Amino acid sequence: MTNRTDSAKKAVEHFRTTFSLIKHEVSKFIVGQEDIIEDVLNAVACGGHVLLEGVPGLGKTALVQTISKALHLKFKRIQFTPDLLPADIVGSNILVQKDNEKAFQFEPGPVFCNILLADEINRATPKTQSALLETMQEKNVTVSGITHTLDKPFFVLATQNPIEQDGTYPLPEAQLDRFFFKLHVEMPSHKEFSEILKRTGGTTEPQIEVVATGDDIIRMGHIVRYIPIDKAILNYLVHIVRMTHPSVAQAPDSVKKYVRHGASPRAAQTILAAARVRAMLAGRYHVAAEDIDSVAVPAMRHRLILSFEGQAEGVTADELIRNVLSSKSKAKSA
């Protein structure tokens, strides 16, 4: 075996080990929700942001806090409210007395951290929500014409409540597209419920150890890019993303009927990165179609804009994506 192969093997092993350690550590506090934990960690490894959607009390915030603890990263939380201003997030220049002189000094906002918990992000006004756009994409903050670079790694883990719609501002498409995954946090099962009560009802809470650092996360992000993908599988990925567009001839009828805009190329990038992580976690060194299928729904569900007809009939993006996947897999098997 050559050195290159050896180092590649070591890197992959490091990824797998780190990932499983973090997952294990988070699972100490978060009961169940294996998929959610894995998907959040997947996004973190790829340097992506996650939008967690679920009713209050399902442990969304707890999940984010636990991850930050396990990663030994700088964690900050912003509770989004309608009166929150962009400056409250990114920071602002304040007048300070320095050496008998008054001068403006940049006061960094809570966005200057490694893990930002944007709690109930849809409660902020669109103006405030938009303050996160540059932060999330370029990982910079520009105030008064001066660009401030954020620490690495940087992730935004946002939450939103799907039920309580009064006084909320739906996230604009541009903002949504910047999220790596949109994850639905489901109600735990009976057994999980009991376990939650057991763990949190006692006098002591599970202790979360630091199992990885920011450098580990950055390294993981690099390793992910090494995982190769065969041309045929790449074509499959492109087909799937394209088929979410109603203008594409091969798109299923449901997409043509209920979708206004399909997933963007950024969605394809997201799927590819997430599929690579999945492949590595499955012990493979290549991306399989199955990996793509497994991450397609969380990666595209927030990127599909339904038509009026789709919204009126209560069609969900998840259903449409599954339609696309099933039609594609049928074609593949044929």
Place this chain on the structure above:
Amino acid sequence: MAERFGNIDKFVKQVRERLNRYLWLDILVKCMCAAGVVLIIVGLSYILRGYHVPLFWYPAVLFLAVIVTSGLWLFFRRSFDDAAIHTDKHFKLKDTVCSYKGFSNAHKQGGIYDLQAGHTKTELEKVSVTDVRYIWPVRATGVCIVLMFSSALLTLKADSPKIAQRRQTAEQILLDTEQINEQIKDTLEQIKEQAKADDIEKLVAPDKLQAMVDELKKTPDLKDAMRQYARLEKKLNNVLSKLQQRKDEQLYEKMGKVLQKHDRAKALGNRLTKKQYKEAAIELQKFKIDKKAPIENQRKQLEQLKSISERMANEARQNKSSSNAAKLAKSLDKAVSNLGKALNSSGNSSGSQNPKSSQQSSQSSSSQSSSSQGSSSQGSSSQGSSSQGSDSQGSGSEGSEGINESLSQMAENLNNLDAKGKAQSAIQELCKSLSQCQGKLSGKSGNGDGNANGAGGGDGSGQGAGIGSGSSSNTNANINNSPTTGDKSVLKGIKGQGPSVNTTEAASDGSGSSSGSKARLIKQYKHQAESFIRREDVSEAIKSGVKEYFENIHRIEEGN
């Protein structure tokens, strides 16, 4: 990489071989099903028409099925990539082999790619290629067996009685046509020998006849057979029409009758009447002027010749049917006048001088007569010489020589006429043979019987009373008459196929009794009528008349 991970390729290759083998079997079963369906369709198509299913269809269709199977297999056979996809799918390897193939084809190696190849190899080591099994298509095989068995059962069905009879008839016709062709060839051989013997080969043109006869082929189809014989008959009729000399014969016959009344030319007249032209030519030689005879005798001969010429001229004038007759009459008139002049000059002059001029006159008359046989130019030259004779009075010996020469020429013409007659009779012999064969063939076809010939009233035109109705005996009688009478209608009647006006007309007013069944006769007449009204050269009025006639018969029958 290729060496280290060669086992992967080997594995996929083995999978490919298996897949292709199974694919061939799969296609074969389906093709055999299709072959079974085809065989059943073919079998039913034969059986529904009453035929026995020929066994050659089975090996042919099965062979074709195998060929199609191989063709389809070649077209659809699995490639290496297909085998890789199948391997992944079958062993649930999650695109491992496909990815390996993709990276390998793109020559990507080292680092993570080696790890991927190693992973693929490890995965394949866990599985066995024998797990790729063929699932036999039981249902398709069952269907195939049932179809094949059903199609095999169809072969047990024999020909229907009608078809068997038809087949027998076809075989018989084939045999008959072969015999007939042989018979015609034999007849032709005889004709050739006869022509050689009679020295009429030029007129008969045996090579041409041989070419016509060589075109005949044996056939199982009655219509084809009848058609080819009809074609030959038509060609022979064309040849016969070229040899036609009926009008000349009639003219000579009438002249013969005239000459019979003359004592001196009675023998010649008899020969001409009996159409014994060769003998007539010999008789004519007797009219030559004997130069050594006394002048009185020569004068007598000239007078007789004049008298004969006058009578012949009169007869020729009366016979206006022939254009030759008019010419002959004209030339004979001149000859008579020349002979008269010659006689006058011989009468006026002394006995030693006159015979010359009379001889010359008679020469001109004879030459005129001979010119009437076909050479008008000769006639005109004779006139010229006769006019000269009256003026210049050439020598007597020259005149008698000229008359004799003319007589010889006339005799030669009569000989030609005789040869033509022989040639005609030879070809008619072939026609007769052909007609007999046609009659025999049509008689065997079962469409008619020989008793229907009575419908023709025995005039020859009744021979064609329906397809195959012509009896050989009646035909023979007419054919025997035909060389002498030259009646074309008889020749038409011989065909026995009825496409002639004469035939049908004779059939419609036929009075002959039929020993055949009534139904058969009606069928026969109906057939005749149908063939008649189909003809283009028959006017619509006649067609409608015939049609109406048979409709009336039908109506009366229905009324009864």
